Amino acid sequence: MRHAEEVTFGGSGLDRAAEIRGDVGALAAAMQDPAARTVLIWRGKPLVSGEDALQALRLPLDHPILAEAGGPPILLGREDGAAVFAHDISGWVPEDFDAEAQASFLDPTEYSHGTCPEGRFAELRRIMTQLTPRDAELVATAKAVFGWHASHKFCSRCGVASEMHQAGWQRICPACGAQHFPRTDPVVIMLITRGNRALLGRSPVWPQGMYSCLAGFVEPGETIEAAVRREVWEEAGIRVGSVRYLASQPWAFPTSLMFGCHGEALNEDITIDPAELEDAMWITREDLAEAAAGQRPDLLPARKGAIAHFLLHNWMADRLD
Incomplete structure (x- = not known):
């Protein structure tokens, strides 16, 4: 991209x-x-x-x-x-x-x-x-x-308090010698589209009206593309075909690396998992433009600075390539 x-x-x-x-x-x-x-x-x-x-x-x-x-x-x-x-x-x-x-x-x-x-x-x-x-x-x-x-103050191998080394980029256990390094959790966040519409969802803890791209953690043994398809199916009941990587963002809240992807939906009927989402819906580029202009109080765009906002803004401007 x-x-x-x-x-x-x-x-x-x-x-x-x-x-x-x-x-x-x-x-x-x-x-x-x-x-x-x-x-x-x-x-x-x-x-x-x-x-x-x-x-x-x-x-x-x-x-x-x-x-x-x-x-x-x-x-x-x-x-x-x-x-x-x-x-x-x-x-x-x-x-x-x-x-x-x-x-x-x-x-x-x-x-x-x-x-x-x-x-x-x-x-x-x-x-x-x-x-x-x-x-x-x-x-x-x-x-x-x-x-x-x-x-991560304690050794995950033996439980003894570990010590900072490598100028803060490592912890070493003084008891068993185990070495520990800062972790980064891979997360997929996906712009799912079908024609001129994009799929957005909202968490119940978000401010009223806020919607964003769906996202989820990549599981062990799973590719980025497979994670996109699994998460969208689990959360919204939408099957995804073609998936491509667009951009990444380190997200220190607390330790994620967001893999921004674009996926093409194969069906339209949404079935949300209430344990994951409060709501989900399809929006058009025109809907998103109205929300960005403050003309849709029922639809707050994703937070500026977040990769979801970046993906949606570029989709709205037809700049994903």
Whole structure:
């Protein structure tokens, strides 16, 4: 697909500096470099500044806010020859912390730390389209890797607490020696069409009126194409014939890699699985255009920045090839 690199969180060309992750001397030198910087994550939210066009703040490694860090940093890569790290300060609790709002689907809460008043921690899904491709890749990577560390603190082989290695890209069990690496879960998300209509569904936990492409995890021993056909049949009772890959998107909510595909439906009658979907329907390009223009209160388009929005927008504009 000609526009594949335009997907949010992809295409920035970040030098990840993987060759120095296991080099203790090189890592020490990188951290001592005055040009080295770090981005901050707090409970999955990146530290950003600005209004309409946001910037992920890059702080020096001696910034006082790093006293809140609960562990060692992750090496994200290099920019202009200097290392860029990430620190997690999730142990910090703001005085005005609102746990209920933060747990909501559209989390509006933002928090500032007293030692860094120029920045604020904001929900990544809400601000992702306001970041540059580079900043989006940096903070999404940091969020995903820190999320993996938080949920994989113990060895899956023997249960002993494991330790961070390779500049945050590995955990090693001190008891049995097992090595563990950040996981990425493959997910298919599919634009299913039949003529001038596309199949959309909605989850019951989404905001009222929101519809999106169907999606599901790829199972062991399954191809991407087979996963597309299985998921659409299971969720909506639609048989799919031809399937082609279009684009991918790393999706750090929490650790998915979305494989965007286009599939051609072989039948039209929808039979939803209520355990998976609240509703599903066929929409035309004209329906989608009206929704994008805000003229269909009953049909909210997929969230901007998500690959579903990218696929639907390009289908509406007849730019899938």
